[in-house]
Amino acid sequence: xxxxxxxxxxxxxxxxxxxxxxxxxxxxxxxxxxxxxxxxxxxxxxxxxxxxxxxxxxxxxxxxxxxxxxxxxxxxxxxxxxxxxxxxxxxxxxxxxxxxxxxxxxxxxxxxxxxxxxxxxxxxxxxxxxxxxxxxxxxxxxxxxxxxxxxxxxxxxxxxxxxxxxxxxxxxxxxxxxxxxxxxxxxxxxxxxxxxxxxxxxxxxxxxxxxxxxxxxxxxxxxxxxxxxxxxxxxxxxxxxxxxxxxxxxxxxxxxxxxxxxxxxxxxxxxxxxxxxxxxxxxxxxxxxxxxxxxxxxxxxxxxxxxxxxxxxxxxxxxxxxxxxxxxxxxxxxxxxxxxx
Numbered sequence: 001x002x003x004x005x006x007x008x009x010x011x012x013x014x015x016x017x018x019x020x021x022x023x024x025x026x027x028x029x030x031x032x033x034x035x036x037x038x039x040x041x042x043x044x045x046x047x048x049x050x051x052x053x054x055x056x057x058x059x060x061x062x063x064x065x066x067x068x069x070x071x072x073x074x075x076x077x078x079x080x081x082x083x084x085x086x087x088x089x090x091x092x093x094x095x096x097x098x099x100x101x102x103x104x105x106x107x108x109x110x111x112x113x114x115x116x117x118x119x120x121x122x123x124x125x126x127x128x129x130x131x132x133x134x135x136x137x138x139x140x141x142x143x144x145x146x147x148x149x150x151x152x153x154x155x156x157x158x159x160x161x162x163x164x165x166x167x168x169x170x171x172x173x174x175x176x177x178x179x180x181x182x183x184x185x186x187x188x189x190x191x192x193x194x195x196x197x198x199x200x201x202x203x204x205x206x207x208x209x210x211x212x213x214x215x216x217x218x219x220x221x222x223x224x225x226x227x228x229x230x231x232x233x234x235x236x237x238x239x240x241x242x243x244x245x246x247x248x249x250x251x252x253x254x255x256x257x258x259x260x261x262x263x264x265x266x267x268x269x270x271x272x273x274x275x276x277x278x279x280x281x282x283x284x285x286x287x288x289x290x291x292x293x294x295x296x297x298x299x300x301x302x303x304x305x306x307x308x309x310x311x312x313x314x315x316x317x318x319x320x321x322x323x324x325x326x327x328x329x330x331x332x333x334x335x336x337x338x339x340x341x
Contacts, residue, residue, distance in 0.1 A: 001303050006334055009307065010327040012297035014071030018289075019155050020064040021077040021148075021184075022165030023174045024103065025112040026089040027058035032119045032129075048117065055088035057096070058114055059285075060165035060175075062324075063199075066289035066311070067163070068096045069324035072296075075155055077102035078175045079109055079144050085134070086111035102151050108141050110134055112168070139172045148175060149183045156187055156194070161296040163288060164210070166200035176200070185209060197292040199284060205244060211295070212241060213250045213288050235259055235266040248301050250291055250308070252284065258305040269305040272313035272337045286315040286325050310334055 036049040057065050060078055067074045076098050080086040082105050089111055093100050115132035156162060164184060168174025181203075188196050188209040196210040204214040205222030219237040220227055228234070231253065238251040238261030251259040257271040287308035294304035310333045314325035325333075 001306055003331075003334065003338070005303070006307070007331065009294055009297050009299050009303065010070070010330065013293040013327065016072045016161065016293055016296040017075070017159040018067050018072050018161050018163060018292065018296070019075045019077055019102070019152075019159040020060055020067065020163045020165065021102075021152060021180075022060035022063070022163075022176055023112060023167035024060045024076065024078040024080055024089060024093075025058035025114055025167065026085045026092075027056045027062070028085070028088070028113055028115045029054040029056070030115060030117045032117055034119055034121050048119070055085075055092050057089060057092050057098075059112070059167040060163075061089060061093060062285040063163055063165050063289050064093065064098050065096055066286045066315075066324045067293055068098055069326045070290065070293050070311075070330075071327055072289075072293050073099070075099040075102050075159065077148065077151055077155060079104045079106060079140070079148060081105065081109040081111040082107045083111050085113045102155055104144060104147050104151070106141070106144055108144070109136055112136065135168065136173055137170075140174070140177055145177050145179050148180055152180070152183055152187070156191075161195035161197070161292050162187075163292050164196065164198040164200070164207070165285075165288075166198065166203060169202045171203075176203075181206060195292060195295045197288060197295070199288045205241060207245060209246050211247045211250070211292075212245050213252070213284075213291060214241070215252045215284065216254070219249070219251050231256065231259075231268070235261065235268075238266055239263060250287075250301070250305055252287060252308075257309055258287070260301045260305050267302055269302055269309060272309050272333060273340075274313050274316060283312040283315045286311040286323070290325065290330075310337070313337075 031052040032048045033051045038047040040047045113134040117129040166176040198207045216234045238249045242249040242261045243263040249261040260267045290311040291304045291308040294307045310330045311325035314329045315323040
């Protein structure tokens with residue numbers, strides 16, 4: 001893909017309307033200054049002193065943030081709690097320009113939250129402590145599931161593409177229940193021209209007639225195959241999933257790039273090399289958003305994979321946060337990469 005083609009696709013992406021349905025999390029960064037540490041009089045343990053808190057959208061929220069960074073118009077669909085973390089999440093999404101009218105709030109739920117303590121040591125070194133997770137621990141209420149399905153049917157008619165983020169590993173406890181998955185399958189069957197892409201940590205093999213974006217481990221696990229880094233085996237898994245889904249499978253393989261798989265074969269689109277310290281958190285969200293938006297803009301699967309790889313090369317250089325990649329940053333990454341090949 002040459003520069004002119006990439007520029008045209010990125011411009012078309014800014015005209016796309018995307019629905020992001022799935023598990024909306026809050027990423028809550030707690031910045032701790034160790035120089036201010038106190039000792040608890042009651043326990044004798046160190047009392048970490050939080051000097052700043054940074055709420056940002058996580059999981060499906062980070063996918064939505066990445067789609068917005070590319071210039072697409074985004075509608076969010078999911079379910080969160082009527083709590084302070086939910087307030088923070090809504091404000092963060094709205095500040096990015098995400099349409100949150102599809103987000104259902106319920107007192108029966110908590111807003112899933114990843115609390116990420118970041119410690120600054122006296123020597124200036126920054127590192128992350130163990131994460132603290134807040135999640136729903138029960139089956140999604142039936143009436144919440146029914147409302148999500150109703151809103152899905154309404155909002156699908158207003159967008160060019162749909163991104164599905166199935167983050168919660170426990171079955172039936174996140175927004176993408178078996179009922180919601182069935183509704184998505186029915187929508188995909190009724191509108192085969194609609195771009196619907198899926199990222200699922202545990203259930204990628206259950207999505208039919210939808211484009212899937214697993215990583216290599218998820219693809220192998222979906223088929224019950226042993227985990228391996230053998231690229232030929234991973235490619236075979238991607239083809240098998242493509243036959244099952246009846247759609248293209250984009251299987252990410254880390255620093256080796258992305259396998260674009262159909263029932264007939266696989267093409268590897270190489271990763272964009274990056275030097276220096278990296279943080280891979282959120283890179284899959286960037287790739288998913290970029291691939292979906294590119295397909296909606298008319299990119300071929302290989303072109304979409306390259307745009308996804310370019311976006312990921314930007315995101316992994318964002319340290320200490322779940323980053324995004326803008327169209328301008330993707331163009332800059334392309335220019336830097338193209339100068340070396």
